[in-house]
Amino acid sequence: MNNLRIVVRGGGDLATGVIHRLWRAGFTPLVLECASPAAIRRQVALCEAVYAGSATVEGMTGVLIHSLSEAVAVWQADQVPVLVDETAACVNILQPEIVIDAIIAKKNLGTHIDMAPLTIALGPGFTAGMDVHAVVETKRGHNLGRVILEGSAAPNSGIPGVIAGFGKERVLHAPAAGVLHVVQDIGSVVQKGQLIAEITTADGSVVPVEATLTGIIRGMIRDGFPVTEGFKIADIDPRQEELANCFTISDKARCIAGSVLELVCAYANKA
Incomplete structure (x- = not known):
């Protein structure tokens, strides 16, 4: 178990892809969620633990906790603690090395660059070098997963990516x-x-x-x-032939997760 303290804000499907990659790499993230998550892809979202007490995605189990003191036992069981903390108040207590904003709200809901030595945000609503240290592009296309160290991700177009000709x-x-x-x-x-x-x-x-x-x-x-x-x-x-996709982490989430892991490993190697 890696002792690097990582907080991930959000437990939706893209966030879960990031959390899964970190977990597989031996890191022990803490997930922060709101009291009533609204994930659409519920089968691949750890935020479902808020409702059910636990949620398992591709071998990784998220467990709802009610205080930071409960996180240690969850980590020791090789699971991921999920805490309802919409404002990330626990960051002041935990003092993590890394904070990842994976809420995908298309706007900043309170994450700032001083939260941790390394702050990362997914998607639009953040400026790298000002709001956070790095932004990861979430828009499908050539730049999906690109690490941005200066500037912002592409603005939200409001139009979903095209799959099999449908957008x-x-x-x-x-x-x-x-x-x-x-x-x-x-x-x-x-x-x-x-x-x-x-x-x-x-x-x-x-x-x-x-x-x-x-x-x-x-x-x-x-x-x-x-x-x-x-x-x-x-x-x-x-794509009716791809039923399994409903229950597995998407290609988009895995691409974004790889870029986050790159940033985390680069930080860990310098620490």
């Missing part, structure tokens, strides 16, 4: 505010126009959510989750 159609957003009820969950093969979820609004009416294309539901927000209108709720992969 914005792949992602579904809530047509109304209310409580989401899942009809077809992750791994289900659906046809375009098929009912995959319903939203019960405040006045009791039920708004249907239909598949925007034929494919596999790769991501779906938790059943019973309260959503606002326009909230991202599902992701459909048009």
Whole structure:
């Protein structure tokens, strides 16, 4: 077990790809999450531990803890502690060498360069050399995973990356505010126009959510989750033959994770 103290803000699917790579390399990260995570790709997101007490992704298990003192036992069991700490207040106590902002909020939610000797942020919303020491590009394309030491990642376009010829159609957003009820969950093969979820609004009416294309539901927000209108709720992969992708870390997450590991190892070698 490596004694380098690493804090990762966020436990969504991209963050989990980073955490998994660090864990496989022998590092022992602490994951910080909010009280009600809204991961779409729940099957590959350690933030699910907040709801279930634990979550396992590709052999790595995240365990919910309620105080920093519980983290040591989790690390000793070769698992990853997950703590609800949305503001990263524990950073002042833990004094980590490395802080990684993997929230993917497209904006800075409080991470700053003085949090640790090495601070890393994923995606837009940060300027390397000002907000953090390094930024890793998260936009699909030639620069995906590029380490940026001066400047920022590409701005959020609001358009998902193209897979099998489909871009914005792949992602579904809530047509109304209310409580989401899942009809077809992750791994289900659906046809375009098929009912995959319903939203019960405040006045009791039920708004249907239909598949925007034929494919596999790769991501779906938790059943019973309260959503606002326009909230991202599902992701459909048009490649029906790739069911296993719903339950494994994505190529995008692995690419980003490799760049984070590069930065962490470079720091460790100089320490």
